[in-house]
Amino acid sequence: MVPTSYYVLLSAVLFILGVIGVVTRRNALVLFMSVELMLNSANLALVAFAAARQDVAGQIVVFFVIVVAAAEVAVGLALLVAIFRSKRTTDVDEIHALRG
Amino acid sequence: MTEITIPPIDWRVATQLCIIFGWASVLLIIALFVPRSRIRVVGYLAIAGLVVAAGAGIPFWGGSAETFGGMLRLDTYSMMLNWLFLAAAAVVIAYSLNYLPKHGIEHGEYYVLVLFATAGMMLLAQGGDLIVLFLGLELLSLTLYVLTGFAYPRETSEESGMKYLLTGAFAGGFIVFGIALIYGATGSLNLAAIGDTLARAALAAEDRTYLYAGAALIVTGFGYKIAMAPFHMWAPDVYEGAPTPVAAFLSVGSKAAGFAALVRFLVEAMGSQWPVWAPALATLAIATLLLGNIGALIQNNVKRMLAYSSVGHAGYMLLGVLAAGAPGGMAGQRGVEAVLLYLLAYMLTNLGAFGVLIALEQRGELTWDINQFAGLWARRPLLASAMAICLLSLAGVPPTAGFWGKFYVFTAAWQAGFGWLTIIGILTAAIAAFYYVRIVVQMFTAEPSRETPAETDPALRAGLVIAIAGILVLGFMPAPAIDLVQRSVLATVGGQ
């Protein structure tokens, strides 16, 4: 048995990679992928905890997180297509009609 | 093969939610068959659904029940919030009825999305489980992303939708990871069960690390939703770019729902850890008060100013949240009451202020410069006085609703032992008064720089009248509202 803390450490590393990705990358598609990495690292932690505690609740959350992530990406891609039609770019630095 | 028995469902708890969800689904189909020119009918039907849902809650007032294994709660706290959400949604739809055709973005989906967002808010108020809070939050956020980008092909609308989505998804990631860590620390997702576990015994060192990290992540995630500094940077851009009725909905509904869930999480699940989280949250509250109010001070764009001011108001509500967690029954209950009363006053006031903005907004003209308000009194005295009442209420000048909200929050924080925080709150309120009064002065004394036509329609006027009447009634006769708020208790705070 690998101790649960190892899984948690791995998922924390993945989560931080996702956060770094969101903060530093500028392409909207890559940002979506980074968010996805954050969510899935949480899924890994949930499954690890659920296995350690022999409890099914953690695994149920994973299902919901997967579905919500898909819905989020669908909305995101739709907005991205709408922006791309008028601006021909997916770079978030190029999208700056609003200050701030 | 053991038979799994599904526990009986207490439908009272889910009545309002079922009505809104069901009606939204039906309306989605109805909207497909309504001809383009009559699409406004969908808006009227949506308001009818909101009214029915609000009425359906009345027989259940006073009790406290839960169902779906404690996942869904109905206590007076959540019922009070549900009514606030339903009312705000109805006013926002009334504002939109003429705004949408004027800007060429009239689609039936708009009203359906508002209903779904309302259902998300109600889930946040009623959720007794981290899964439900997460789902409610995502339902609310996903619909609001679409609503924010609804003014396609206006570029600023799409852009603000995108910005909101990216920050929102980022915050969602924090919340999910926080939920995972708290689940790991306590082995439960139910707020009451988490609270029990934490109150009963000290956790092992490793679990304590998970718990605090998880709680910090969840508060950060909700911090984005309620626009708490330093996670507020999206708010001005999103408010500016979103269609104005949607900005109104964002500023009142989304914030209120975020606070509803935050209070439940911090008080019910993390109540025993108050000595740990209170100092951290107090620091964030100070940052929110200062950044929000000073940010608003330097804005010439009224919509952005309202966005920063809403950040500042989040700071005042955080004072109430801090008091709500305080041990020793009385102070805690007073904190919850303060948050609710503040939310009530803030909702009425912001809805009124955004209503005036909608009346002044012309198609294609998106400046919202403070000069637009110059000499408004001479041209449209009623609109100008409505705006003045809203601004004075935002500033917390008696006798308006905003004054009672601030008064209640400050006394609650004072009683809970946050003396210095209360003083900072009062000082920032003085700063805030400056930028609100600046607009009032513009409206009443300055010469009109140019003729800005203002249009109102019956629906918009009805929404404005409701908001302004609410502000004044609450301001002059606060007793009934305070009485209502005092009966609104979190089931656990009142002692289950």
Added chain:
Amino acid sequence: MLADYLPILVMLLVALFVAVFVIVLSRYLGPQRPTRRKLMPYESGMEPIGPGQRRFPVKFNLVAMLFILFDIEVIFLFPYALVYKQLGVPGLAAMGVFFVVLVIGMIYEWRRGALEWE
């Protein structure tokens, strides 16, 4: 305890060594006489025509999004499939509600014309 995983580590190291070794070996032992033809992406003598990445219409995006949504929502059927007998009629009713919601989404996208290709 972690010692159980030692063979996997050894295997990883061996695989890594073999791969790197072969690449380095061919780099040093093989004769290298590059010509323009040889440096082209496809060494079969074909002249490349146009960029390698084809642009595809936005319609694919729409269909892909709809597919992902329905595809993923259907994962809720898997846990149900495991316990449908034990859950009996109440479980069937609950999943029925779930399906009604899915069908409403389906009707909506159908009537809005999202499923039409042209």
